[in-house]
Amino acid sequence: MTTNQSIKPLTAAVNSLGHLEIGGCDTVELAKKYGTPLYVLDKFTIESICREYKTAFKAYPKIRMMYASKALCTIATTQLIAKEGFGFDVVSGGELFTVYKAGVDMSKVLFNGNNKSFDELSLAIDLNTGRISADNFTELEMLNEIARSKNKTVKILLRITPGIECHTHEYIQTGHLDSKFGFDLTQIDNAVELILKNYKNLELTGLHAHIGSQIFETQIYFDEVEILVKEIARLREKFALNLDEINLGGGLGVKYTNADNPPSVNEIAAVIITALENAIQKYRIDPPVVYIEPGRSIISTSGVTLYTVGSSKQVPRGTKYIAVDGGMADNPRPSMYRAEYSAQIANKANFSENLQTVTIAGRFCESGDILIKNIQLPNPEKGDILCVFNTGAYNFSMSSNYNRVQKSCMVLVNNSQSDIIVYRETLEDLISRDVILDGLA
Numbered sequence: 001m002t003t004n005q006s007i008k009p010l011t012a013a014v015n016s017l018g019h020l021e022i023g024g025c026d027t028v029e030l031a032k033k034y035g036t037p038l039y040v041l042d043k044f045t046i047e048s049i050c051r052e053y054k055t056a057f058k059a060y061p062k063i064r065m066m067y068a069s070k071a072l073c074t075i076a077t078t079q080l081i082a083k084e085g086f087g088f089d090v091v092s093g094g095e096l097f098t099v100y101k102a103g104v105d106m107s108k109v110l111f112n113g114n115n116k117s118f119d120e121l122s123l124a125i126d127l128n129t130g131r132i133s134a135d136n137f138t139e140l141e142m143l144n145e146i147a148r149s150k151n152k153t154v155k156i157l158l159r160i161t162p163g164i165e166c167h168t169h170e171y172i173q174t175g176h177l178d179s180k181f182g183f184d185l186t187q188i189d190n191a192v193e194l195i196l197k198n199y200k201n202l203e204l205t206g207l208h209a210h211i212g213s214q215i216f217e218t219q220i221y222f223d224e225v226e227i228l229v230k231e232i233a234r235l236r237e238k239f240a241l242n243l244d245e246i247n248l249g250g251g252l253g254v255k256y257t258n259a260d261n262p263p264s265v266n267e268i269a270a271v272i273i274t275a276l277e278n279a280i281q282k283y284r285i286d287p288p289v290v291y292i293e294p295g296r297s298i299i300s301t302s303g304v305t306l307y308t309v310g311s312s313k314q315v316p317r318g319t320k321y322i323a324v325d326g327g328m329a330d331n332p333r334p335s336m337y338r339a340e341y342s343a344q345i346a347n348k349a350n351f352s353e354n355l356q357t358v359t360i361a362g363r364f365c366e367s368g369d370i371l372i373k374n375i376q377l378p379n380p381e382k383g384d385i386l387c388v389f390n391t392g393a394y395n396f397s398m399s400s401n402y403n404r405v406q407k408s409c410m411v412l413v414n415n416s417q418s419d420i421i422v423y424r425e426t427l428e429d430l431i432s433r434d435v436i437l438d439g440l441a
Helices: 027-034 043-056 075-083 093-101 118-126 137-149 185-197 219-239 265-283 333-337 427-431
Strands: 020-022 038-042 063-068 087-090 109-111 131-134 154-161 202-208 245-247 289-292 303-314 320-324 343-345 355-361 370-378 385-389 409-414 417-422
Touching: 020 027, 027 038, 027 303, 027 385, 027 409, 027 417, 038 043, 038 417, 043 063, 043 075, 043 265, 043 409, 075 087, 075 093, 075 417, 087 093, 093 109, 093 118, 109 118, 118 137, 131 137, 131 202, 137 154, 137 185, 137 202, 154 185, 185 202, 185 219, 202 219, 219 245, 219 265, 265 289, 333 370, 343 370, 370 385
Parallel strands: 038 409, 063 087, 063 289, 087 109, 109 131, 131 154, 154 202, 202 245, 245 289, 320 355
Antiparallel strands: 038 303, 303 320, 303 385, 343 385, 355 370, 409 417
């Protein structure tokens, strides 16, 4: 079993008080010290999955690991993952600036996205970003013009839609033909011709594809490798173009509930490496540099969110609702994707009796603000600390100030020590960007 196949952080345990402990820290005490909702990340779990990836892919020496920052992007997490030798896939000027301020080697950064702005592309060039994944014809033209104005040559990949559909939520499928991302396979030649003939400030180094997120299949990675290598061989024959890089994206799933059965990192690596070896031999190309971009599977399992239980409501002959002090603003995934989670009452971690089937409701003014439906918990009471597992990815990064509620604090735990890596917003933070108009005060 590798880390992405665990629901809980690797250091999760029950201490002598019967409390849930992560990274050697009592989660009940963490909630008291920092308040709730509270994001907690386990340093050991993050380091472990990074090392599992590197070990799993070591048989292919030209692998380059790139963390998909959109899953969770803070200065501290960036520094931690960079220390493990990873580069970074970023999708906005904000993520780009964060990894820059974290001290990352910018040659190991790739800027991705379907509608990058003029200012974002200018920033990427000014910061000497290693690669830009060009998504469409509009971007190619704009990027070349910016590079020309700065008297620079920019290394790019072409992002393509390989026509592969994975069995995941339709909102997180990205590799199928009808997608907002990338060049259709029928558009590649036109893009290449423009780059070679007109866009002299762009240097095409390879192809990029990403087929989706929370993927439980392995065959689709084999298919993706086959398509990309075949395209590189075809472009070599047609344009005498020797591309030596392919980016396979990420997407490996994690285990949110016991019903989930994602493949391990080792299984994915074996499929990709075998596919590479077969395709390289079949199409007679030199082994390319291959970028892998895991995001969710790097950060998700390490994270939990702590909530304090508040009110409850028993619907006559119906649902029992247990309300917590967070919800869709700190974790919008259940509302957006019907995502499912596992949870435990942290101060009753060793209780196995008097279980009740309850629904965990958030505090926000939406009927759809439900975190977990029909979960069995030991007699949930006001003041209990609820721990929701596997919230490291796409919780903080998608959080909002809905209902004008402050964003939550985040701490990193390791060896019984906890450190704040993102401060909780204050009420003054909330209004700090507001403007009071003259004559209205």
